[in-house]
Amino acid sequence: MRLDLLLVRLRFAKSRGVARKWIDEGHIRCNRIRVARTDHRVAAGDVLTLPVGHRVRVILVESLPERRGPAKEACAHYRELDAGQSIAIAGAKSRPPAAETARNEGLSPP
Secondary structure (H helix, E strand, C coil), rough: CCCHHHHEEEECCCHHHHHHHHHHCCCCCCEEECCCCCCCCCCCCCEEEEECCCCEEEEEECCCCCCCCCHHHCEEEEEEEEHHHHHHCCCCCCCCCCHHHHHHCCCCCC
């Protein structure tokens, strides 16, 4: 199945045009490789890395959907590999609390 069609059927993109834009801009990875073509073929067992909102979601495609159905039906075709974890998108840096930093440097916390 084409990647742009899969993104629409799994309800990550509202339209194929939006999916194509993500792909053309290089925001999608399939099995750790950046996808540059909208007609990239995706099969069951592939791992996709997608930008969704302010997060990055990593999913395993378990089966290919026949149609764009309700959200509950779409969720049955993939499994999130990063469930419960938040992966920041470009530029968001994680900073340890001041007390933790001070403890690691041998200083007393503020």
